[in-house]
Amino acid sequence: MKTGDKIETRDLNVHYGSFHAIKSVSLKIPENKVTALIGPSGCGKTTFLRCINRMIELTDNARVSGEVLLDGMNVYDKDVDVIALRRRIGMVFQQPNPFPMSIYENIAYGPKIHGVRDKNNLDVIVRESLERAALWDEVKGKLHENALRLSGGQQQRLCIARALAVEPEVILFDEPCASLDPISTAKIEALIRELSRDYTIVIVTHNMHQAARISDYTAFFMLGELIECGSTPQIFEKPKDKRTEAYITGRFG
Amino acid sequence: MREKVPEVFIFISAPVVVLVFLVILGYIFANGARVISLEFLLSTPRMAGMEGGIFPMIVGSVYVVAVCMVFAVPLGIGAAIYLAEYAPENAITDTIRFFVDCLAGIPSIVIGLFGLTFLVHFLNLGYSILAAGIALAFMILPWTVRVSEEAIKAVPRSYREASLALGATKWTTVHKVVLKSAMPGIITGVLLGLGRAIGETAVLLLTLGSAASAFIPTSPFDSAGTLPVFLYVLATQGNTANAYARACGTALVLLAIFLVVNILAIYVRNKHMKYEGW
Ligand SMILES: Nc1ncnc2c1ncn2[C@@H]1O[C@H](COP(=O)(O)OP(=O)(O)OP(=O)(O)O)[C@@H](O)[C@H]1O
Numbered sequence: 001m002k003t004g005d006k007i008e009t010r011d012l013n014v015h016y017g018s019f020h021a022i023k024s025v026s027l028k029i030p031e032n033k034v035t036a037l038i039g040p041s042g043c044g045k046t047t048f049l050r051c052i053n054r055m056i057e058l059t060d061n062a063r064v065s066g067e068v069l070l071d072g073m074n075v076y077d078k079d080v081d082v083i084a085l086r087r088r089i090g091m092v093f094q095q096p097n098p099f100p101m102s103i104y105e106n107i108a109y110g111p112k113i114h115g116v117r118d119k120n121n122l123d124v125i126v127r128e129s130l131e132r133a134a135l136w137d138e139v140k141g142k143l144h145e146n147a148l149r150l151s152g153g154q155q156q157r158l159c160i161a162r163a164l165a166v167e168p169e170v171i172l173f174d175e176p177c178a179s180l181d182p183i184s185t186a187k188i189e190a191l192i193r194e195l196s197r198d199y200t201i202v203i204v205t206h207n208m209h210q211a212a213r214i215s216d217y218t219a220f221f222m223l224g225e226l227i228e229c230g231s232t233p234q235i236f237e238k239p240k241d242k243r244t245e246a247y248i249t250g251r252f253g
Numbered sequence: 254m255r256e257k258v259p260e261v262f263i264f265i266s267a268p269v270v271v272l273v274f275l276v277i278l279g280y281i282f283a284n285g286a287r288v289i290s291l292e293f294l295l296s297t298p299r300m301a302g303m304e305g306g307i308f309p310m311i312v313g314s315v316y317v318v319a320v321c322m323v324f325a326v327p328l329g330i331g332a333a334i335y336l337a338e339y340a341p342e343n344a345i346t347d348t349i350r351f352f353v354d355c356l357a358g359i360p361s362i363v364i365g366l367f368g369l370t371f372l373v374h375f376l377n378l379g380y381s382i383l384a385a386g387i388a389l390a391f392m393i394l395p396w397t398v399r400v401s402e403e404a405i406k407a408v409p410r411s412y413r414e415a416s417l418a419l420g421a422t423k424w425t426t427v428h429k430v431v432l433k434s435a436m437p438g439i440i441t442g443v444l445l446g447l448g449r450a451i452g453e454t455a456v457l458l459l460t461l462g463s464a465a466s467a468f469i470p471t472s473p474f475d476s477a478g479t480l481p482v483f484l485y486v487l488a489t490q491g492n493t494a495n496a497y498a499r500a501c502g503t504a505l506v507l508l509a510i511f512l513v514v515n516i517l518a519i520y521v522r523n524k525h526m527k528y529e530g531w
């Protein structure tokens with residue numbers, strides 16, 4: 001089955017003040033696949049990711065130009081509702097950041113702010129989201145306990161469940177395993193593979209092995225430029241650019 | 254050798270401070286404890302306060318502070334939310350903060366004078382609980398604002414980002430996530446403000462009058478006796494051993510209320526820390 005491109009950036013540029021952080025990046029992100037963004041620290045991966053759901057606009061000195069198309073619609077168009085946009089594009093951050101509320105309230109927060117009031121309905125959403133995030137069995141007996149008592153790995157899966165609860169189409173992950181132990185990391189990786197059947201996933205990672213294990217496509221960034229992108233096997237086995245090869249073989253970065 | 258003298262001084266300073274506190278408390282206790290009785294706490298004064306109890310003053314103090322909170326808490330938290338979340342970081346905002354800090358430094362007698370001329374006379378509120386409550390609110394407003402602002406600012410940015418990334422609006426994020434997380438800090442600040450308000454005397458002298466009231470206030474337009482003012486009257490006009498003892502007894506009650514409020518504030522703060530897993 002041929003799938004189209006869910007997201008496409010065209011000539012995307014970001015400036016922080018006078019610093020040019022993303023330099024004319026045009027990248028296609030295929031639907032229901034995992035696309036990994038790799039590159040040395042400070043190359044603009046986070047910046048690029050935050051352009052997609054317009055979280056970049058929270059940074060005072062950031063200026064964006066160019067286009068980010070979601071199903072062909074430029075998310076930076078004047079009449080785009082950023083609330084509706086962020087509902088379609090979920091985000092999971094580097095540090096697990098559950099709200100200081102109960103597990104249940106964490107998941108129900110998103111649906112509630114988008115108008116779901118019915119208690120039974122919320123119960124179902126909470127359960128399904130936790131199940132899809134492979135966390136249900138571990139927390140079903142303590143849904144009303146504070147989420148901050150969970151382990152780091154559980155907190156991160158809770159954050160994934162929280163993102164799933166508003167039924168997004170795309171999920172952006174910014175180094176989701178950076179603060180986790182190997183076992184938690186393996187769980188999240190398996191989960192991301194699983195989720196890619198229903199969601200378009202973009203994941204920033206510093207870990208080459210992780211990118212190779214879980215992604216279908218890989219994009220390599222350096223100093224704000226997109227150096228090379230392609231299928232993950234191609235990038236890792238036959239990179240076209242010398243810099244890509246140097247990076248993935250660990251010669252710099 | 255030369256260092257020894259300052260060092261010794263530094264090491265005895267802390268115990269001296271504690272000692273000062275204990276001396277004050279012990280002195281008040283030694284002189285006031287014997288007048289404390291159920292009758293003292295629960296009956297009305299007779300003979301200009303030389304007999305009977307202080308019940309109307311307890312009610313008056315609680316009433317005035319409650320009215321003060323009705324004004325100070327919403328206004329203070331509102332201003333804090335504005336300063337912490339909405340105000341652009343520019344000269345105007347800095348000026349607002351500067352004025353808030355200046356307000357904190359105005360001597361309470363000056364605020365009392367403003368209350369007397371503006372609230373009592375010009376607005377014609379009379380010597381009333383309402384006038385006193387509003388004047389007291391002005392006095393503790395800067396504390397409520399700044400403590401609440403700090404509490405709001407201490408809420409991690411990651412909570413806000415998580416909420417916004419889910420498609421929440423700024424306002425939803427502020428009141429569902431930020432305020433909720435900041436609430437223990439805000440409550441602590443409000444309780445500390447309350448502690449200051451309950452002992453304030455100068456403002457009340459000028460806005461509520463100085464009657465040793467035998468009358469239990471009901472309407473906010475009533476005048477009322479309060480604990481600090483009653484204490485002041487006993488201490489300055491009584492001039493007998495009995496009057497001093499009763500003043501000390503009143504002071505004990507005042508300190509007890511103050512202590513309860515502060516313990517409550519500490520309790521809320523500690524509970525919050527445990528909750529946050531610090
Ligand atoms: N608010 C900001 N103001 C100025 N410069 C910024 C700001 N945020 C990021 N930068 C700069 O932009 C560049 C890209 O940052 P970004 O966070 O996107 O990199 P990254 O690839 O995610 O790095 P890492 O792998 O370390 O997370 C960096 O050089 C960074 O210093």
Ligand SMILES: [Mg+2]
Nearest residue numbers: 045046047174
């Ligand atoms: Mg980053």
